[in-house]
Amino acid sequence: MTHLKNIIFDLGGVLINLDFKKSTDEFRALGFLNFENMFSQFKADKLFEKLEKGLINSEDFYTVLLKVGKEGTNTEQLQHAWNSMLLDFRMESLAYLSELKKTYNLFLLSNTNAIHLRAFNNILKEQTGLDSLENFFTKSYYSHLVGLRKPNNDIFEFVLADAGININETLFIDDTKDNIEAAAKMGFKTHLLLPGEKIENLPYENL
DSSP: OOOOOOEEEEEEETTEEOHHHHHHHHHHHHTTTOOOBBBBOOOOOOOHHHHHHTTSHHHHHHHHHHHSSOTTOHHHHHHHHHTTEEEEEEEEHHHHHHHHHHTTTTEEOOOHHHHHHHHHHHHHHHHOEEEEEEESSSSSEHHHHTOTTTSSSSHHHHHHHTOOOOGEEEEEEEEEEEHHHHHHHTOOEEEEETEEEEEEEGGGEEE
């Protein structure tokens, strides 16, 4: 059995708590009656996919949304609605990363965007005093900065090559089934983090 050396963590729903309904409700109040069909954990509309791959910037994103929302909507309201899904970091999980780092190489792999990156860094700063998650990881990979997103194989291949790690020695933890299935087919060790599960309670060497 190959010894585990590396762990790649997802961010949302794994290290930071999310509530998609909060954003859905905020957007509905701004006139977006079908927002839940445009964006969810499991399905990304092309606009959101472009944002997550860095193909459009925040201003382009807001410009498109302003055409859909009710008259009088401004970018500050859109930003608030978009960031409402981001709640708080799981402090016990962050603390546990510091322990895991003594044994494993830790990496972060997140489908995210420039707006959310600023927002969750602000949340992190408020909770911990840290400016970013870099203290916890060997390296962080954000979809909008690398131009790729899960569950496509190319983002996993990019991380393996850039980090110089062996897929057979690497565990991938995510809370989205499609991402886990894609990684498992490639040969990663995987664990689907279920609602209520926390990373500090997982038996890493037995996964």
